Amino acid sequence: MPRMLSPLRLTGATVLRDGQMQDRSVVIEDGRISKGPQPAVDLSGYYVLPGIIDLHGDAFERHIAPRPSAPFPIQTGLRSTDREAAANGVTTAWLAQSWSWEGGLRGPDYAEQLMQGLETYRPQALTDLRLQVRYETHMIDSADRLLAAIRRYGVDYVVFNNHLDEAVEHARTKPAAIAQWAARHGRSPQEHMDLVHTTAARRAEVPRHLCRLAEAFDTLGVSYGSHDDTSAETREHFAMIGARICEFPTARGPAAAAFAMGDPVLMGAPNIVRGGSQSGNIPAVQLVRDRLCDALVSDYFYPALAQAAFRLVDGEVLDLPQAWALISAGPARILRLADRGVIDYGKRADLVVIHKETHAIEATISGGRLAYLAGDAATRFLDAPAPLRMAAE
Numbered sequence: 001m002p003r004m005l006s007p008l009r010l011t012g013a014t015v016l017r018d019g020q021m022q023d024r025s026v027v028i029e030d031g032r033i034s035k036g037p038q039p040a041v042d043l044s045g046y047y048v049l050p051g052i053i054d055l056h057g058d059a060f061e062r063h064i065a066p067r068p069s070a071p072f073p074i075q076t077g078l079r080s081t082d083r084e085a086a087a088n089g090v091t092t093a094w095l096a097q098s099w100s101w102e103g104g105l106r107g108p109d110y111a112e113q114l115m116q117g118l119e120t121y122r123p124q125a126l127t128d129l130r131l132q133v134r135y136e137t138h139m140i141d142s143a144d145r146l147l148a149a150i151r152r153y154g155v156d157y158v159v160f161n162n163h164l165d166e167a168v169e170h171a172r173t174k175p176a177a178i179a180q181w182a183a184r185h186g187r188s189p190q191e192h193m194d195l196v197h198t199t200a201a202r203r204a205e206v207p208r209h210l211c212r213l214a215e216a217f218d219t220l221g222v223s224y225g226s227h228d229d230t231s232a233e234t235r236e237h238f239a240m241i242g243a244r245i246c247e248f249p250t251a252r253g254p255a256a257a258a259f260a261m262g263d264p265v266l267m268g269a270p271n272i273v274r275g276g277s278q279s280g281n282i283p284a285v286q287l288v289r290d291r292l293c294d295a296l297v298s299d300y301f302y303p304a305l306a307q308a309a310f311r312l313v314d315g316e317v318l319d320l321p322q323a324w325a326l327i328s329a330g331p332a333r334i335l336r337l338a339d340r341g342v343i344d345y346g347k348r349a350d351l352v353v354i355h356k357e358t359h360a361i362e363a364t365i366s367g368g369r370l371a372y373l374a375g376d377a378a379t380r381f382l383d384a385p386a387p388l389r390m391a392a393e
Contacts, residue, residue, distance in 0.1 A: 002126060004031050004368040008384075012044035014356070017343045019321050021047075028349040031368030035345060041384045043353060046377065049324055050343050051091025051350030051366060052305050053331035055157070055266055056132060056247060057298035058096045059084065065105060068184050074117035078129065086126045086371035088302040089352035089361045092331075092340065094132040094157055099146060101136055101199045102163075104185045108142055108149075115153040126371035127364075132157040134227060138164060138199045140209045147216050157335065158217060158224040159247050160210065160238065167196045214242040223335055225263075232257035239263055245334065247297075250281040255292040264334045265292055268299035269308035269327070288326070289317050295330040306352070310359050353377050 007029040014021050026048055027034045063084070064077030085093050097114050098106035111133065118131055131153070135146065137160050149155065170177045171193055182192035217224050225245025226238040235246055235254040239261050246258035247266045258265050271277050271284035287293040298305050309323040317323075332341025340348045353363035355375065362377035363370070373381060 002124075002369045002371075005365065005370055007034070007038040009038040009040045010043050010048055010351075010353075011040045012042045013046045013048040013353070015048045015343060016050060016321055016324055019325075021320060026343060026351065028351075028365065028368055031349055033343055033345055033347050033349055039384060041381055043377065043380060045356055046362070047320075047352075047354045047356055048343070049089075049352045049354060050328040050341055051348075051352055051364065052089045052327045053335075053337065053341060054085070054090050054093040054298045054302070054305060054327070055295060055331050055335060056096045056159075057085075057093055057300070057302065059298060059300055059302055060095045061105065071105075074114060075121055078117060078121045079124070082121075082126050082129060083372075084302055085129075086364045086366065087361065087374075089306050089354070089364050090127060090298070090302055091348075091350035091352075091364065091366040091371070092128040092130070092337070093298075094130045096132045096134050096159075098134045098161070099136065099139060099142070100134070100161070100163070101139060101195060102185055108139075108145060112149055115149060115155070119153055126369065127366045130157070131155050132159065134159055134161050135213075136164075137162045137206050137210060138202055140202055140205050143209060143213060146213070147220075150220060150222060156222055158213075158222055159227045159245065160224070160243055161227045164196055164200045167193070168200070171196075210243075211241050218242060225266075229254035229258075235263070236261070248281075248299075249287075250279075252282055252287070252290075252292070255282075255287050259292050264294040264330075266295045266297050266334075267293045269296040269304035270299050270301050272296065272308035272311055273304045285312070285315070285317060288312060293326065295334055296326045297331075306354070306359070306361060 005028060010026045015024050015026055027036060027038055060077060060081040063080040064074060065071040097111050099108050099111050100106040115131060118129060133155055135158050178192060179189045182189045224243050225247050226243045227247045229235045229246055229249045232253040235257040244263045246254060246263050248268060249255040249265060255265050267284035267287055276283045296308050305327050309327055312318045312323040313320050329341040340350050349365055349368040351365040352361055354361050360375060362375040364372040
C-alpha cells in the first residue's frame with residue numbers, strides 16, 4: 001500500500017471546517033487530522049477542502065474498455081481509474097457495475113471478475129475504491145449468486161434498476177438505439193428484443209424477489225436504493241421494501257416523495273455542469289435550488305464533481321460550504337461513513353487542495369497518502385523547509 005505522508009501542517013489556506021470557510025491550518029499525522037506543531041507547507045492562495053466522496057460513477061468502464069471491442073486487463077483499467085479519480089479530488093469512490101440480463105461487460109460473470117480485480121488491486125490503490133452493484137430487478141435466478149458475491153467481496157451498496165421498459169419504448173420509437181444496444185452485446189435487434197420480452201415475462205415474480213433481497217441486505221448491512229425513479233409511486237414502492245436511496249429521479253415528483261419520506265436524493269454532477277440532463281430528465285440544479293438533492297455523483301465524468309460545486313457557487317444557488325457538502329459531508333452521511341466527509345480531529349486525512357483563482361485541483365491526500373500533486377502546489381510541497389519524508393504506515 002502507498003506510504004503515508006510524514007506529519008505536516010498545511011498553513012495559509014482557507015479551510016472548510018465546521019461548515020464555514022476559515023483561515024486556519026490543518027495538521028496531518030498518521031493518516032488522520034491532528035493538531036500540534038509539525039513541519040509546514042505554505043498553501044496561501046489555496047482552498048483546503050474535504051476529499052470528494054463519489055457514490056456512483058461508471059467512468060471506469062472506458063478505462064477498462066475504451067472501445068467496446070478493445071478491452072484491457074481489469075488491473076490496468078482500475079489503476080487508470082484510480083489516478084483519474086485522485087486527479088479530480090476524489091478520495092472515496094463507488095464504481096457502478098451492472099448485474100444485468102444484458103450480459104457481457106454488464107453481466108454477472110463480468111461483475112464477479114471486477115470484484116475479484118478490485119480486491120486484488122486495492123492494496124495498491126491511491127484512493128478508497130469500492131463497488132456499487134446496479135442490479136436489474138428481473139435477474140431472479142441469480143439472487144443466490146449475487147448474495148454470495150456480496151458476502152465474498154464485501155460489497156456494501158446496491159441499487160435496483162429496470163431497463164426493460166426503456167428497451168420496449170426504444171424498440172417502438174428509437175429502433176436505431178436498439179440496434180446499437182444489441183450490437184454492443186453481439187446480438188441482432190430481434191435477438192435483443194426476444195431476450196427483453198423473455199426477461200420481462202417474469203414481472204409477477206419481481207416484488208417477492210426484491211423483498212427477499214432487501215431482507216438479506218438488511219442482515220448484511222448493505223445500503224440499497226433505486227435508480228431512475230420515474231414517479232412518486234415508484235419511489236414509494238422502493239421505500240416500502242427498504243430501498244431508501246433515490247438515485248437519479250427523472251422528475252420532481254419522485255424527488256419530492258423521497259424528501260417527504262426522509263430518503264436521500266442523488267443527482268449527477270454532469271447535469272449541473274452541462275446545464276441539464278443528457279437524457280432529457282429534470283435539471284439537477286432545479287432540485288438543488290429546491291433543496292431536494294442531498295448529494296451529487298460523478299455519473300460518468302469525475303471532473304464534473306468539483307466543477308459542479310463551483311458552478312452552484314457562481315450561480316448563487318449555494319455558498320461554497322453548502323455546495324461542497326453535496327460531494328463530501330452529504331455522501332458520507334448517506335453511506336454512514338463516520339470517519340470522513342469533513343475536516344475534523346481524528347477523521348481520515350482526506351483533503352483536496354484547490355487553487356482559489358483557477359479552481360484547479362493541485363493536490364489530493366487520501367487517508368494521509370499523497371494521491372495527486374501538480375502545479376504550484378507541487379512546488380510548495382517540494383520546497384517546504386523541512387523534508388516531507390514518507391513514513392511507513
